[in-house]
Structure formats: C-alpha cells, structure tokens
Amino acid sequence: MPYRVKLRSFLRLLAGTSAVILAAPSAQAQSDGATPSRVITAARMIDVLGGRVVEYPAIFVGSDGRITQIADARTVRWGANVTHVDLGNRTILPGLIDMHVHLDGLANEGGYSSLRHGDRFWAFVAARNARAMLQAGFTTVRNLGSSDLNDVGLAEAIAEGQAVGPRITPAAYALGATGGHCDETYLPMSLHTPSPGVADGPTELRHRVREMRRMGAQVIKVCATGGGFSRNTEPGQQQLSEEELRAIAEEAHMWGMQVAAHAHGADGIRAAIRAGIDTIEHASLVDAEGIRLAAARERPVWFSMDIFNTEYTQAEGARNGVMEDNLRKDRDVAQIQRDNFRRALQAGVRMVFGSDAGVMPHATAGGQFRYMVEYGMTPMQAIQAATRNAAEALHREADVGAIAVGRYADIIAVDGDPLSNIRELESVDAVVQGGRLIAPDPAME
Numbered sequence: 155m156p157y158r159v160k161l162r163s164f165l166r167l168l169a170g171t172s173a174v175i176l177a178a179p180s181a182q183a184q185s186d187g188a189t190p191s192r193v194i195t196a197a198r199m200i201d202v203l204g205g206r207v208v209e210y211p212a213i214f215v216g217s218d219g220r221i222t223q224i225a226d227a228r229t230v231r232w233g234a235n236v237t238h239v240d241l242g243n244r245t246i247l248p249g250l251i252d253m254h255v256h257l258d259g260l261a262n263e264g265g266y267s268s269l270r271h272g273d274r275f276w277a278f279v280a281a282r283n284a285r286a287m288l289q290a291g292f293t294t295v296r297n298l299g300s301s302d303l304n305d306v307g308l309a310e311a312i313a314e315g316q317a318v319g320p321r322i323t324p325a326a327y328a329l330g331a332t333g334g335h336c337d338e339t340y341l342p343m344s345l346h347t348p349s350p351g352v353a354d355g356p357t358e359l360r361h362r363v364r365e366m367r368r369m370g371a372q373v374i375k376v377c378a379t380g381g382g383f384s385r386n387t388e389p390g391q392q393q394l395s396e397e398e399l400r401a402i403a404e405e406a407h408m409w410g411m412q413v414a415a416h417a418h419g420a421d422g423i424r425a426a427i428r429a430g431i432d433t434i435e436h437a438s439l440v441d442a443e444g445i446r447l448a449a450a451r452e453r454p455v456w457f458s459m460d461i462f463n464t465e466y467t468q469a470e471g472a473r474n475g476v477m478e479d480n481l482r483k484d485r486d487v488a489q490i491q492r493d494n495f496r497r498a499l500q501a502g503v504r505m506v507f508g509s510d511a512g513v514m515p516h517a518t519a520g521g522q523f524r525y526m527v528e529y530g531m532t533p534m535q536a537i538q539a540a541t542r543n544a545a546e547a548l549h550r551e552a553d554v555g556a557i558a559v560g561r562y563a564d565i566i567a568v569d570g571d572p573l574s575n576i577r578e579l580e581s582v583d584a585v586v587q588g589g590r591l592i593a594p595d596p597a598m599e
Contacts, residue, residue, distance in 0.1 A: 158294060184481075189212035192237035192589050195227045197260065197565060200247040202542045203556050205295040205534055207282035210248070215563040219588030220432070221243050224559065233593060238518035239591055241567040241584055247537060248556050249293025249320075249564030249587065250579070251544035252509050253458045253520055254414070254435055257283045257297050258304040259512025264383075266340065280304045284312065284319025285595055286517040291321030291563035291582035294321040294544075294554045296508075298375040298414055298435065299328035299336070299351075318592070321564075323373050323419045323548060325414070326366045327351035329402060330377035330597070334393040335416065339385040351375075354403035359394075361406040374406045378415045381421035382483040383476070383513070387499060389418035389487050390439055392425060414458070420444055427451065433547060435508060438491035440498065449480060449502045456547045458508030459495045461529060462522035465512035496530040505531075506547050507540035523572075533576045563589035 192215045199211040212227035214236070231376050232238065258280035260268070280300070287295060297305035305324035311317040330336025331350040337352045353362045363374055378394050380387030381480040387393070394402075399415065406413045407430070414433045415426040420441040421553045423434055427447045434440075434448065435454040440457075464484055499505060507526070526536040545555020553562050567584040585592040 158435060169508045175362050183187035185268055189216060190222050190236055191217045192239060194231055194239045194241065194563065194565060194586060194589070196241040196246040197243045198245050198571075199557060200534075200537060201557070202248055202534075202538050204559060205538070211557075213557060213563060213565070215589035219562050219590070220553070221557065221559050221561055221563050224557070231394060239250065239586065239589075242565040244583060246557070246567045246580075247572070248542045249543040249554065249562075249566055249585070250291045250520070251294040251296075251507065251555060252287065252292045252320075252511060252540070253296045253433065253456075253506045253544050253547065253549070254298050254460060254508030254510050255287065255295045255516065255519070256299060256510070256512030257287070257295070257308065257319075257516070258300045258302075259283075261513060261515045262470070264474040265469055265480070267475035276301055277304045277307065280308050281311075281317055281319070283512070283516040284317070284322070285441070287511065288318065288320050288585060289582070289586065289594055290517050290520055291491060291566040291567070291579065291585055292320050292519060293562075293585065293587050294323075294550075296323040296373060296414070296548065296550075297324070298325050298373070298416075300530055301325065302323070303327075303369055321554065321562075322373060324371055325373045325375040326369045327375055328375040328416070329353065329362050329366070331393045331398075333386070334377055334378065335381035335384045335387045336375075337384075338376035339387065354398075356398050359398050360401050360405040363402055363409070363411075365412060367409055372411065374411055374413045376402050376415050376548045378417040378426045378431075379419040381416060381418065382487065383480050385477075385479075389436075389483055390420070392419055392422040392478065394422075394425075394459075395557075396425040396429050399426050399431060403430035403432075412547075417518065425431065428457050429452060432456065433508075436460060436491065436510075437494065437498065438487040441492050442497075443577070445494075445498050445501045445503060446460065448504075454504055454547070456504045456506045456543070457495075457498055458506050459491060459498075460508055460513070460522070461492045461495050461525045463510050463514040464526075465521075466518070492525065492529050497528075499530045505539045506544045507536075507537075518580075523576045527576045533573045536576060537572065537579075550580035558575075562587075 214223040246477035258276040328336040380391040412432040565586040570577040572578040
C-alpha cells in the first residue's frame, strides 16, 4: 500500500463551497466566543475520547485554528461567510501524534555514510522530513534528540509560519553517559567531540537539563541504556544509575518539563520508572517487574515501543551502510520487543505511539499501526495511542489529540474505515492543520 497523499484526492477536496451559520449547532458549546471562519464536514468521525463513531460531523473552526463547535451536518445550514472544507464520503479522525521521531535523520544513511555531508545539510533534511510526516497524517511530533539544535530551529520556523510541518516538541541534544549510547562512539579520539548532552553524575546531569532548556528544549531525552545503532554499547546495558536518572527527572519536573528515557534493557527500564521518568522509549527487554512497576504507578508512566521499523532496517540496512554489529543488535531485540508489547498491553501499561522515524523513512511511520493491532491492540486502541494518549502524555490535552471544542482543528481523512482496516492509516488522503487543508508537495508524490 503506498505511503503518500494522493494528489487527485486533494484536488477533489478543493471543490468545497463557502457558507455562514444560519442555525447554531447544538452538539457542543462554542469555545471562548470565537466566531467560526470555516466548517469541515465528512461522512463520519472517530471520536477518540468517547471511543465511538459520529455520523455526518460538521466541525466549526475559529480564526485561531481551534474548534469552536461540533454539530450534525444534516441539521445545520450555512451561507457565504464561512469557508466550507468538504472531505466527502471519508472517515475523519484527529491528526496523529508520533512521540518519538528524529527529523534530522535519514534512514538511507547508515554507519559512516552520513560523514560525507556537511553539518548544515541536516537542517534541510529535517525540514523535508517534517513535511513528509505532516503529509502522512502526523500533525504533532516529539523529536527526541537532534544535532545542532535542528529540531529547536525547525519548531520555531513552523510555529512562525516560515516552514510547513507538524507541531514539534523538541528535545535538543539527548543526555547520556560518557561513552554511552548518546555519546559519539564512532570516531577515534583524535576526532572525538563529546555531545553537548553528555555528563556524569547527578550534579552534571542536572546542569545539562538546564542547558537543554536554555537551548530551547521542551522535553528532555536521556539514554538510560545502550542501543542498537551506536558503537560499543549493547541494548541491555544500563548506562546511568538510578540516582542519576532521578536527578534528571527531578530537575526537569521542577522546570515544568517531561523526560523520555531511551531504555532497552530491563535494569535500565526499572531504574527509569523508579526515578520518575515520564515515558520509556523502546522498552524492548522489559521484564515482568518492569511491566508491573509501569502498570502500578499512580503517576503515569507511558511505554513508547517502536515495533515496526525493524522491517526496514533488516531489509535495507546493509545496503544503506549500517554495520553488521548494529543489524545484529536490531535482530536480537526485534521479536522480543514485539512480544513484550503484547505483555505490557495485557498488563494495563499505558501506551503511546512512537515510531523512531529516521530509523525508517518518515513517510512510512503509519505502518506501525498494523503491528500494534497484530500484537494485541484493537484498531481504536491503536488510534487512541497516537491521539488521546499521546496528547495526555505530552500534557497537551487542551490543544491536540482529539476533535473537540477548544482544540486545534488538526484532522486527517481516509477513504475507508480504519476501525475495520487499520492499514487505511498507511495512506492518508487529506490533512487539515489548524483548520486549513494542507496542499501535498508534488516532490513527495
């Protein structure tokens, strides 16, 4: 199934008419007294908050891009002063949220092949990847680690209307231990430049949290264990102590920031949960105690498990320059991670959608939904993981993650019914951001 927005679908959407409200919608109250400037209609809507389908929704959007009212399109009339975006006989749902991406990464650049590019090359890569993710239906992303503050700069450019892409929650540089997964471990000492996020001990790591915030980070990323795509680390190795992880969490929370921990290994996962980390990324080798801790915590702990991208890595990695040792580590954890996804879900662990886009092409991130369903989720649960749950984990329930009054009109449309065929989300037919239809980029067709 193609991972792209169909140009012909977009052209059909431009046939919408204009209208003004003649009869006030009664389904929900108007938000903040805003006057609607446009209305979006479709055949059906997935209500992720109520876990139900709503027929013939009419979604009214104010000039600030937020939803002011939701009504039944069969009973409301409008005239010439409100733009009508008619998405036709489609299913609409909230814009998707990917909680783990690397926008300035290229999936087809593995191992040492990326060294052939200059430093500024990656900022332009990030802008293109952001556009690809938006067209794939992801209207909000959390970027967990970048080089040269590419994610911070791109987030600012998108927010100011200077670039097109999802709403970005940036992490700037990832924090980690000397010689660990988030350090530079590929180059000889004569060329080694430590990452600005590398530190050792609670005091130094607290300082790094403050540095990342000063640089523009809105979330803190920390590497609690080794990883698959670094050199001289193993995924199961714990690389920061519980004391160090607790210092990071306490410092970030004091500043009103959340913490995401890259953690494959069971020891590192348990330490991160006990330390108060907010989201556990990958969680590949989690054991029964780690699952129990995550499910039992009164303060929410979310698992973000990227159970799709290994398909691309194993098929294309060697051709892209990924070293055999990295491919070996990826193979070792892939099926274990998927089985643990099912176990964590069955135990009641809170789940969000995180693809690790950049490991595989960003435009294909929607392919993960199929695996989430295959390994235990209902289609509704998988959609909620990428909408309602992700918004809650981001502490952004007020503006994204649902089609609801007061939130941004970030909406996607598909021709079929993703509740009966989750693979509909692999090829999104229309994207609306802040109430405005996003024109597809012909270069990405």
